[in-house]
Amino acid sequence: MSHDAPLSPLAPKSAPEIPPLEGVRFGVGAAGVRYAGRTDVMLALLDARTTVAGVFTKSKCPSAPVDWCRDKLKGGKARALLVNSGNANAFTGKTGAQAVKFSAKLAAAATGAPERQIFLASTGVIGEPLDAHKFDGVLEKLAQEARPDGWLDAARAILTTDTYPKLSTRRATIAGVDVTISGFAKGAGMIAPDMATMLAFVFTDAAIGAEALQAMLESGVKGSFNAITVDGDTSTSDTLLLFATGAAKQRGAPKIEKASDKRLVEFKRALDAVLLDLAHQVVRDGEGARKFVEVTVTGADSARAAKRIAFSIANSPLVKTAIAGEDANWGRIVMAVGKAGENADRDRLAIWFGGVRVAHKGLRDPDYDEAEVSQIMKRDDIVINVDLGLGKGAATVWTCDLTKDYVAINGDYRS
Amino acid sequence: MSHDAPLSPLAPKSAPEIPPLEGVRFGVGAAGVRYAGRTDVMLALLDARTTVAGVFTKSKCPSAPVDWCRDKLKGGKARALLVNSGNANAFTGKTGAQAVKFSAKLAAAATGAPERQIFLASTGVIGEPLDAHKFDGVLEKLAQEARPDGWLDAARAILTTDTYPKLSTRRATIAGVDVTISGFAKGAGMIAPDMATMLAFVFTDAAIGAEALQAMLESGVKGSFNAITVDGDTSTSDTLLLFATGAAKQRGAPKIEKASDKRLVEFKRALDAVLLDLAHQVVRDGEGARKFVEVTVTGADSARAAKRIAFSIANSPLVKTAIAGEDANWGRIVMAVGKAGENADRDRLAIWFGGVRVAHKGLRDPDYDEAEVSQIMKRDDIVINVDLGLGKGAATVWTCDLTKDYVAINGDYRS
Numbered sequence: 001m002s003h004d005a006p007l008s009p010l011a012p013k014s015a016p017e018i019p020p021l022e023g024v025r026f027g028v029g030a031a032g033v034r035y036a037g038r039t040d041v042m043l044a045l046l047d048a049r050t051t052v053a054g055v056f057t058k059s060k061c062p063s064a065p066v067d068w069c070r071d072k073l074k075g076g077k078a079r080a081l082l083v084n085s086g087n088a089n090a091f092t093g094k095t096g097a098q099a100v101k102f103s104a105k106l107a108a109a110a111t112g113a114p115e116r117q118i119f120l121a122s123t124g125v126i127g128e129p130l131d132a133h134k135f136d137g138v139l140e141k142l143a144q145e146a147r148p149d150g151w152l153d154a155a156r157a158i159l160t161t162d163t164y165p166k167l168s169t170r171r172a173t174i175a176g177v178d179v180t181i182s183g184f185a186k187g188a189g190m191i192a193p194d195m196a197t198m199l200a201f202v203f204t205d206a207a208i209g210a211e212a213l214q215a216m217l218e219s220g221v222k223g224s225f226n227a228i229t230v231d232g233d234t235s236t237s238d239t240l241l242l243f244a245t246g247a248a249k250q251r252g253a254p255k256i257e258k259a260s261d262k263r264l265v266e267f268k269r270a271l272d273a274v275l276l277d278l279a280h281q282v283v284r285d286g287e288g289a290r291k292f293v294e295v296t297v298t299g300a301d302s303a304r305a306a307k308r309i310a311f312s313i314a315n316s317p318l319v320k321t322a323i324a325g326e327d328a329n330w331g332r333i334v335m336a337v338g339k340a341g342e343n344a345d346r347d348r349l350a351i352w353f354g355g356v357r358v359a360h361k362g363l364r365d366p367d368y369d370e371a372e373v374s375q376i377m378k379r380d381d382i383v384i385n386v387d388l389g390l391g392k393g394a395a396t397v398w399t400c401d402l403t404k405d406y407v408a409i410n411g412d413y414r415s
Numbered sequence: 416m417s418h419d420a421p422l423s424p425l426a427p428k429s430a431p432e433i434p435p436l437e438g439v440r441f442g443v444g445a446a447g448v449r450y451a452g453r454t455d456v457m458l459a460l461l462d463a464r465t466t467v468a469g470v471f472t473k474s475k476c477p478s479a480p481v482d483w484c485r486d487k488l489k490g491g492k493a494r495a496l497l498v499n500s501g502n503a504n505a506f507t508g509k510t511g512a513q514a515v516k517f518s519a520k521l522a523a524a525a526t527g528a529p530e531r532q533i534f535l536a537s538t539g540v541i542g543e544p545l546d547a548h549k550f551d552g553v554l555e556k557l558a559q560e561a562r563p564d565g566w567l568d569a570a571r572a573i574l575t576t577d578t579y580p581k582l583s584t585r586r587a588t589i590a591g592v593d594v595t596i597s598g599f600a601k602g603a604g605m606i607a608p609d610m611a612t613m614l615a616f617v618f619t620d621a622a623i624g625a626e627a628l629q630a631m632l633e634s635g636v637k638g639s640f641n642a643i644t645v646d647g648d649t650s651t652s653d654t655l656l657l658f659a660t661g662a663a664k665q666r667g668a669p670k671i672e673k674a675s676d677k678r679l680v681e682f683k684r685a686l687d688a689v690l691l692d693l694a695h696q697v698v699r700d701g702e703g704a705r706k707f708v709e710v711t712v713t714g715a716d717s718a719r720a721a722k723r724i725a726f727s728i729a730n731s732p733l734v735k736t737a738i739a740g741e742d743a744n745w746g747r748i749v750m751a752v753g754k755a756g757e758n759a760d761r762d763r764l765a766i767w768f769g770g771v772r773v774a775h776k777g778l779r780d781p782d783y784d785e786a787e788v789s790q791i792m793k794r795d796d797i798v799i800n801v802d803l804g805l806g807k808g809a810a811t812v813w814t815c816d817l818t819k820d821y822v823a824i825n826g827d828y829r830s
Contacts, residue, residue, distance in 0.1 A: 059753030061761035091749050091761055093777035126746040127779050231732040233747075234754035236761075317646040317732070317817075321825035331541040332648075334506050338474030339649035346476035346506055346651075362508035364542050402732075403826070404819040410733055411740035411818070 005409075010284035010292050010380060010400070011164045018151035018169050018182045022205045023047035023245025026150030027142030028157040031134040034086030034124055039157040041135060043142040044081040044201070045111060049246040052078035052119065053214035055221050057238035064089050064096035065120040066237060068104070072116055076210030078243055079113030081201060082139070083121045083158050085186075088197055090126040090236045102132040110139035121239045123160055123186065123197040155184035158199055161409070162188045166281035172206075172270035175263050177253040179206040181270050183242075185278040188230070188285045197237035200225065200278050206267060207246035207255040215259035216268055217242045224275035227307070227397045230286040231406070232315035242271075283398050288405030291323050293382045293398065300393035305342040307395035312340035313384065320402035326377040328353045330364075333386060348389030353377065355385075420824075425699035425707050425795055425815070426579045433566035433584050433597045437620045438462035438660025441565030442557030443572040446549040449501030449539055454572040456550060458557040459496040459616070460526060464661040467493035467534065468628035470636050472653035478612075479504045479511035480535040481652060483519070487531055491625030493658055494528030496616060497554070498536045498573050500601075503612055505541040505651045517547040525554035536654045538575055538601065538612040570599035573614055576824070577603045577700050583692035587621075587685035590678045592668040594621040596689050598657075602697040603645070612652035615640065615693050621682060622661035622670040630674035631683055632657045639690035642722070642812045645701040646821070647730035657686075698813050703820030706738050708797045708813065715808035720757040722810035727755035728799065735817035741792040743768045745779075748801060763804030768792065770800075 024046055031041040054073050056066050082103060089096050104118040111118075122130060155165035169182040183202030208216075217240070225240055249255060256264060284292050295314050300306035313319055316336040322329035330351045337344050347362035354376030358368050376382070382401075439461055446456040469488050471481050497518060504511045519533040526533075537545060570580035584597040598617030623631075632655070640655055664670060671679060699707050710728050715721035728734055731751040737744035745766045752759050762777035769791030772780045791797070 057753075058756070059750070060755070060757070060759040061749050061753030061764070091746060091764075091774070091777060091779075093762055095778070126749070127774070233731055233733045233750060236750055236753055316648055317821070318648045318825055321822050324822065325826035327826075331506060334476050334541070335474070335648060335651055338472075338476030338651050340475070341473070342475070344475040347508055349476070349506075359506070359542070362506060363510070364506075402822060404822045406732070407736050407739065407817060407819045407822055410736035411742075 005161065005163050008163045008285045008289060010289055012281065015152060015165055015167050016169055018167055019180065020148035021180050021182050021203055022247030023050060024203050024243070025146035025148050026154040027146035028150065028153045029138050029142050031084065031138045033084050033134055039153065040085045041138060041142070042083045042154045042157040043107065043139060043146065044154065045143060045146045046079050046081070046243055047245045047247060048079065050078050051076055051208060051210040051213055051244045051246070053210060053217040053242045055217060055240050057235055059234055059236045061091070061236050063122065063237040064092060064100045065122050066239060067097070068100045069119050069239060069241070072119060075116055077117050078119055079117040080107050080111045081119045081241065082107045083199065085158050085160050086124040087122060087128055087130040088124050088126045088237050089122040089130040092127065092129050095129045099130040099132040103135055106132065106135050106139050110143040119241055121199050123158065123199055123237060126236065151182065151184065158186045160186065161287065162186050162285050164285060166278055166285070168274045168277035170270035170273050172266040174206055174253050174256070174267055177248055177251055179204055179248045179253060179267065181274050183274055183278060185282055187282040188287050197235040198225070198282060200240040202242045202274055204244050205247040206244050207249040207253055208244045209255070209257040212257055212259040213242055213244055216271060220272045220275045224272065224279040228279045228283050229311060229314050229397065229399045230283065280398060283400050286400035287409045288403040289400030290403055291382050291401040292380060293323055293384065293400060294396060295384045295399065296394070296396040297386045297388065298394045299388040299390055301343050301391045302393040303395055304393070306393040307397065309337055309340040309342050310395045310397040312336045313386065314397045314399035317402055320399065323382055324401040324403045328358055328373045328377050330359045333384065337386060343390055344388055345390065350387045350389065352385040354379070354383050420576065420578050423578045423700045423704060425704055427696065430567060430580055430582050431584060433582055434595070435563035436595050436597050436618055437662030438465060439618050439658070440561035440563050441569040442561035443565065443568045444553050444557050446499065446553045448499050448549055454568065455500045456553060456557070457498045457569045457572040458522065458554060458561065459569065460558060460561045461493050461495060461658055462660045462662060463494065465493045466491055466623060466625040466628055466659045466661070468625060468632040468657045470632060470655050472650055474649055474651045476506070476651050478537065478652040479507060479515045480537050481654060482512070483515045484534050484654060487534060490531055492532050493534055494532040495522050495526045496534045496656065497522045498614065500573050500575050501539040502537060502543055502545040503539050503541045503652050504537040504545040507542065507544050510544045514545040514547040518550055521547065521550050521554050525558040534656055536614050538573065538614055538652060541651065566597065566599065573601045575601065576702065577601050579700060581693055581696035581700070583689045585685035585688050587681040589621055589668050589671070589682055592663055592666055594619055594663045594668060594682065596685050598689055598693060600693040600697055603700045603702050612650040613640070613697060615655040617657045617689055619659050620662040621659050622664040622668055623659045624670070624672035627672055627674040628657055628659055631686060635687045635690045639687065639694040643694045643698050644726060644729050644812065644814050645698065695813060698815050701815035702824045703818040704815030705818055706797050706816040707795060708738055708799065708815060709811060710799045710814065711809070711811040712801045712803065713809045714803040714805055716758050716806045717808040718810055719808070721808040722812065724752055724755040724757050725810045725812040727751045728801065729812045729814035732817055735814065738797055739816040739818045743773055743788045743792050745774045748799065752801060758805055759803055760805065765802045765804065767800040769794070769798055
C-alpha cells in the first residue's frame with residue numbers, strides 16, 4: 001500500500017468484516033523485503049484436509065512462484081500459503097527458482113507441513129533477486145501467532161500500489177449445512193509488473209475435492225477475473241488460489257467430488273459472487289481511475305465474439321480517454337467494435353450509455369437527449385451497452401477510464 | 416490542421432519540396448465542410464492511362480468512401496481522386512452511401528471522367544452526415560485551376576488534427592528511364608475516428624499494370640503502414656491509394672505488368688522508402704508524442720510471431736508511459752513479451768535500449784551502465800531491441816510514447 005497515493009475515489013465505503021472461517025488462520029509480519037513501517041509477509045495456515053485449485057497468468061514469461069504453484073497444484077492438497085509483497089521474484093532466473101525453494105523450505109519448517117503442500121506468491125518489483133533469507137526466523141513467529149480473525153491484516157500485508165485492501169465474503173448452504181466463502185485480493189494495474197500483479201486468495205470451509213474445486217474456479221473466473229482490464233497489460237505473476245478446508249464436514253457437510261453435483265448450485269453462485277466482487281474491487285482501484293465502466297455486448301455471433309468485442313472497447317485508449325472526459329463518444333465505440341476482428345454490421349449497431357440509446361441502425365439516434373446523456377457521463381459508474389443485431393452471443397466486461405493520473409503513476413516523469 | 420495544437424516536437428525540420436510528376440495535377444479549395452479559414456477539399460486529376468492500387472482499414476465497420484473505393488478498385492483505372500477533410504462520412508448509413516455517390520457524380524462532371532474511375536476519401540468527424548452539395552460548383556474550379564506543383568497545398572488540405580503536412584519523394588530508374596514516386600499522408604492518432612484517420616496517396620509516373628501495382632503496395636505496407644501504431648486503435652476510414660500515371664512511357668519507360676519483373680527492383684525499393692517515410696511521419700505526429708520509438712524483435716519462431724510480439728510491446732500502455740518517463744523499464748518489456756501469446760522463454764530473453772544490453776538470460780545484465788542508459792532515454796528517438804533466442808523470425812515496428820497530452824487531447828476534459 002503506497003503511503004502517498006490518495007484513496008481511489010471509486011473505493012468501497014468500508015472494508016467488509018470477515019468472520020473467522022474454520023480451518024484457516026493468518027499470521028502477518030514485517031520481513032523488510034522492501035518497505036519500511038508496514039507488513040510485507042503473510043502466512044495462511046490450513047487444516048490437514050484442505051484441497052486447492054488455482055488459475056494463473058497466461059504470460060509466457062511467468063514468475064518463479066507461478067511455476068512452483070502450477071507444479072504443486074497437481075497434488076491437490078495445501079497446508080500453507082506464503083505471500084510476500086515488495087518483490088515479485090519475477091525475471092530472476094535460477095536465483096528466483098532457488099528463492100522459491102528456500103521459501104517453501106522455511107515455511108515447511110515453520111508449519112510442519114510438507115514442502116509440496118506449501119503455496120507461494122510474490123508481488124512487487126521484478127528483476128531484482130528476492131532474498132528469501134529475510135523470511136528466516138519470521139515464519140515461525142507468524143505460524144505461532146496465526147489467528148482466525150486476521151483477514152484484514154492479511155489483505156493489507158499483500159498490497160503494493162493498491163490504495164485499499166480488497167475483501168469479500170458470502171454464505172451458502174450445501175445439503176442444508178452453512179458454509180462460508182471469503183477471500184481477499186490485490187491489484188491496481190492489470191497489471192504493472194514493476195510494482196503490481198493481481199493476486200487473489202479465496203477460502204471456504206466446505207469439503208470439496210480438488211478436481212471439483214478446480215472446475216468451479218475455472219468456470220467462475222470467466223465472468224470475473226477474466227472479464228476485467230485496467231490497461232490490457234498482463235502481469236507475469238497473476239495468481240488466484242481457492243482453498244477448501246473441509247471443516248464444515250464436522251458440522252455435517254458432505255464431501256463433494258464433482259463440480260456437477262446439484263448440491264453445489266448455491267455454493268457456485270456464492271463463489272462466483274465473491275470472485276466478481278473482488279475482481280470489481282481491483283478495477284475500482286485501477287491506477288488513476290475515476291470511472292468504473294461496465295461494457296455489455298449482445299447480439300454477437302457467439303459469446304466468444306461478444307467478449308472479444310467487449311474487451312476491444314474496454315481496452316481502447318480512445319474509448320477510455322473519452323470516458324475520462326465525460327464524453328459520450330459513440331463513434332469511438334464503433335471504431336473499437338470495427339477493429340475487434342469479429343463480425344459486425346455497422347448498419348445494425350445500436351449503442352447505449354447508461355440505458356440511453358445514442359446510436360442505432362448505422363446512425364446517430366435522432367431522439368436522444370444530449371443533456372440527459374451528459375448527466376449520465378458525470379456519474380462514477382458508467383454502463384455501456386452495444387447490440388450487434390447479428391446473433392445471440394453476449395458478454396460483459398469491466399474496466400476503468402484512462403486519465404492523466406494513469407500516465408503520471410506509470411510514467412514516473414523524471415524531468 | 417488544428418490551429419491551436421503546437422507543432423509536434425518530433426516533426427521533420429521542413430517539408431520536402433516535391434517536384435511536378437507527369438500525369439497528375441492538384442486543385443484545392445475551401446468548401447466549408449467544417450472548418451473556417453482553411454482548405455478542406457482536394458482534387459487530383461490523373462491522366463487517362465493511370466492505373467491504381469489500394470489498401471484499406473481492416474475495420475469491420477468501414478466508412479462509406481472505403482466501401483466505394485474497394486468496389487471501384489476492381490476496374491484498376493483512375494482518373495481523379497477527391498478528398499475532403501472535416502467530415503469522415505463514417506457511420507452515416509444510407510445517407511453516407513448517397514453522399515459518396517453524389518460526390519463522385521460531381522467529380523465526374525467536373526473532370527469529364529467516368530464515375531467508376533473517381534476515387535474518394537473523407538476524414539474528420541464521424542456520425543455526422545456529409546453534405547456533398549457543398550462540393551457543387553467548387554469542383555469545376557478545382558479542375559480548372561489544378562496545377563502540377565500543388566503538392567504541399569494538397570497535403571495541407573487533407574489534414575485534421577495533424578500538426579504538420581507529411582510529404583515524401585524518391586526517384587528510381589526502370590530499364591534506364593528515370594521515374595518518380597511522390598506522396599503525402601495525414602494521420603495523428605492510429606487513429607481517432609472522431610477527428611482523424613490515416614489517409615495516404617502516392618503517385619508515380621511509371622507505367623505499371625494495376626495488378627502489379629497492387630502486389631507491390633500490399634508488400635510495401637507490411638513493413639511500413641502496417642508496422643506502425645500510436646494507440647492500437649484503428650480508424651474506420653484508413654485508405655492508402657497508389658496511382659501510376661504511366662507518363663514516363665513517353666520518355667521510353669516500358670509498361671510493366673508483373674510485380675516480379677526484375678526491372679522493378681529499384682522501383683520497389685523507392686516505393687518502400689516513400690511508404691516508410693510517410694508512415695514514420697504519421698507516428699512522429701502521434702497525439703501527444705514526445706518520443707519516436709523503434710521496436711525490433713529478433714530470434715522469434717517466425718516473422719509473424721516477431722511482429723505480434725513487437726506490437727505487444729509497442730501498444731503496451733505500461734511500456735509507452737515508461738518511455739514517456741524516460742525510464743529504461745525492461746521489466747515492462749518482459750511483461751509485454753509474455754502477454755503476446757507467442758513462444759517465449761524468459762531465461763533466453765535479451766533486451767537492449769539504444770544498443771545497450773540491459774537484460775539477458777532471464778536476468779538483469781550485471782554490466783550495464785545505468786548512467787549511459789539514462790542518457791539514451793533522454794533522446795527523442797528510442798530504439799528497443801528484444802532477442803528471444805528461439806528462432807530466426809524478426810520484425811520491426813514503430814510507435815510513440817504515451818503522455819498526459821495524449822489523454823488531454825483525447826479526453827477533452829469537460830470539468
